[in-house]
Amino acid sequence: MKERLSWPDVSRGLSIIGVLILHVGMAVPYGTETALHKMNDEFAPLRMPLFFLVSGFFAVKVLRMSFVELCTKRLWLLAVPFVFWTPIERWLKAAELHYAYEKAFPIRKDYVEAVLTGQGIYWFLHALIAFTVILWATKFAPVWVSYVIVAVSVLGPGLLLSPWTQEHLPALAGLVGHPYLPFLIKYLCYLPPFLLGALLRPHIANFAQNAFHPFAMFIAAAGLWMGYSLLHAPEGPWKDTTNIVSSLLFLPLAVSVAVFLGYVPLLGKGIGFIGRHTLQIYIGHQLALTAVFGFFFRYRDEGFALTADRLVDTTGYWVMVCIPIAFAGGLVMHAVQKTPVLGWTMKPPAIAPLVESAQYNLRAAMRPARIPSRETDLE
Secondary structure, eight states: OOOOOSHHHHHHHHHHHHHHHHHHHHHSTTGGGSHHHHHHHTTHHHHHHHHHHHHHHHHGGGGGOOHHHHIIIIIHHHHHHHHHHHHHHHHHHHHHHHHHHOOOOOOHHHHHHHHHHTOSTTHHHHHHHHHHHHHHHGGGSOHHHHHHHHHHHHHHHHHHHSHHHHHHOHHHHGGGGOTTOTTHHHHHHHHHHHHHHHHTHHHHHHHHHTTTSHHHHHHHHHHHHHHHHHHTOOSSTTHHHHHHHHHHHHHHHHHHHHHHHHHSTTHHHHHHHHHTTHHHHHHHHHHHIIIIIIHHTTTOTTOOBSSOSSGGGBHHHHHHHHHHHHHHHHHHHHHHHHSTTGGGGTSOOOOHHHHHHHHHHHHHHHSOOOOOOHHHHHO
């Protein structure tokens, strides 16, 4: 039996921990001003790019699938949790705001648009569906086309936001603010690491296997230096593009760190365990923050402050309280996954055998019936 690689699980674990801390800081008043949130911000250029690199690393198998297999063995597993939980999370957040400010609930159209356009906290599942389809489609083209897509994705934000495009191609520039394309710039930022994770899988695997070789360490250090330089490029229409490039340059170091942490007793196993339950934590953490903190503590009369006479009134205290609440949401989703029928919303039942059986029966029904020969009839 093939041994499971540890560094991809650690990478996903680091990513989801960073996302969880980000959302906790956004949920607690003044949480974005805490030291923990600011430390987490330093990890921002790698948080989602590292996650999508690993996702692409394992998505390469779709290149061997037919369209039916793609839909039944891959997209189905991503679409069901996204379509089911997105409206629930949106409704729960709306209920919190209605409770606090008497804001109106979204109408049915809003829920449909959230699912179709990837709005909301679970946008990453929407992105994975789109990226997986793009990756699968590249198998019908020469490999250089995939690298062209990566290059266009990297340059895309800068081109769309550039003054020249806004002046000469306003319709194209207008796509950035289109109500049905709220994800455009974000997806252009994260498509490159996903595709490169699949395209460069053998090289990434070899790099991870030799992460402590002097040459690999030099590549990681050089990427850090160049990426850090680009990260501090001046603001402007090309800022998103330079941020994408800096994130890609940081990835060798991120993989090296994940490999190193995988060897650290307890810590590596703990982060890897979290990484193996990314979906449960991602879906559950925001629901828990809203249901527990949002309804019962967010609007407390005493309020919140960065510094206060009582510890219980400080933002830092509630940030530390909300982190285990968020992880508890992941535990609840893990329990939901183990629940009959309801668990299908997290881990849908396999439909590939059913579809394959239906295809076989359809082909059999459409096959012309054999007309017996006269001699056979006489016998």
